[in-house]
Amino acid sequence: MNEMNLSKRLKRVADFLPKEAVFADIGSDHAYLPCYAILYQKAVKAIAGEVTDGPLQSAKQQVHRLELDAQISVRKGNGLEVIEQGEVSAVTIAGMGGALIASILNEGKHKLAGHERLILQPNIHAYHIRLWLYQEGYELMDEVILEEDGKIYEIIIAEKGDQDKPYEGMSVEAGMLVGPFLAKEQNHVFLRKWMQELQHMENIKGQIQKAAPTEENKERLKELNAKINILKEVLTVG
Numbered sequence: 001m002n003e004m005n006l007s008k009r010l011k012r013v014a015d016f017l018p019k020e021a022v023f024a025d026i027g028s029d030h031a032y033l034p035c036y037a038i039l040y041q042k043a044v045k046a047i048a049g050e051v052t053d054g055p056l057q058s059a060k061q062q063v064h065r066l067e068l069d070a071q072i073s074v075r076k077g078n079g080l081e082v083i084e085q086g087e088v089s090a091v092t093i094a095g096m097g098g099a100l101i102a103s104i105l106n107e108g109k110h111k112l113a114g115h116e117r118l119i120l121q122p123n124i125h126a127y128h129i130r131l132w133l134y135q136e137g138y139e140l141m142d143e144v145i146l147e148e149d150g151k152i153y154e155i156i157i158a159e160k161g162d163q164d165k166p167y168e169g170m171s172v173e174a175g176m177l178v179g180p181f182l183a184k185e186q187n188h189v190f191l192r193k194w195m196q197e198l199q200h201m202e203n204i205k206g207q208i209q210k211a212a213p214t215e216e217n218k219e220r221l222k223e224l225n226a227k228i229n230i231l232k233e234v235l236t237v238g
């Protein structure tokens with residue numbers, strides 16, 4: 001992959017950048033997303049943030065090679081500490097687990113002025129992100145689920161607004177687990193993901209039921225049953 005031949009996953013992230021975006025890509029690795037966004041005029045300025053030296057150097061080299069140093073600032077730092085409050089119109093965080101993305105947002109929330117669009121692409125556990133967004137008064141504006149190279153990814157787009165709006169007509173708990181927009185659409189990727197998860201949960205449930213009925217196992221069974229019920233409800237009601 002490179003800036004010209006960007007993954008379908010990152011191209012979809014770039015599709016949601018606001019017009020003439022000035023954005024920060026946190027955990028940018030090779031800075032492929034900022035380079036692509038500038039080259040294809042999806043953004044006018046970008047910050048590539050990286051906490052790790054190896055990826056930071058890759059990002060610097062990539063930006064320099066493409067002579068994009070005037071448009072892309074590569075900065076070392078943990079999460080949102082690389083931006084000044086009010087500096088960007090959007091933040092992208094892609095290719096990490098949902099819990100890590102949520103913790104980056106939470107640790108750096110004082111850096112967000114409130115007008116930024118957040119475009120978040122968790123590889124797993126999107127629930128943590130939806131929960132954080134809900135608690136912080138962000139409204140989900142759209143969601144995408146896609147498959148690439150046998151892996152399923154979700155993209156969540158949020159802005160400050162009415163956090164309850166996307167969950168109208170459904171339980172917030174169910175919506176946070178599967179995504180309110182994705183649950184309404186129920187495309188084939190969504191159905192494959194959650195059918196597989198449901199099967200996996202049923203298998204674990206079977207194993208726990210065969211094990212000793214300890215308090216811990218009873219608790220796990222309770223949590224699992226609650227999730228299984230939510231999924232069955234979502235997948236049948238559609």
Ligand code: SAM
Pocket residue numbers: 010026027028029030049050051052055077078079080093094095096104
């Ligand atoms: N965003 C790219 C993508 O979607 O292909 C790269 C994803 S890569 C798996 C995750 C990158 O995030 C790594 O380069 C890692 O060093 C960086 N990272 C992890 N935690 C971070 C943090 N708290 N702040 C900045 N970068 C971080």
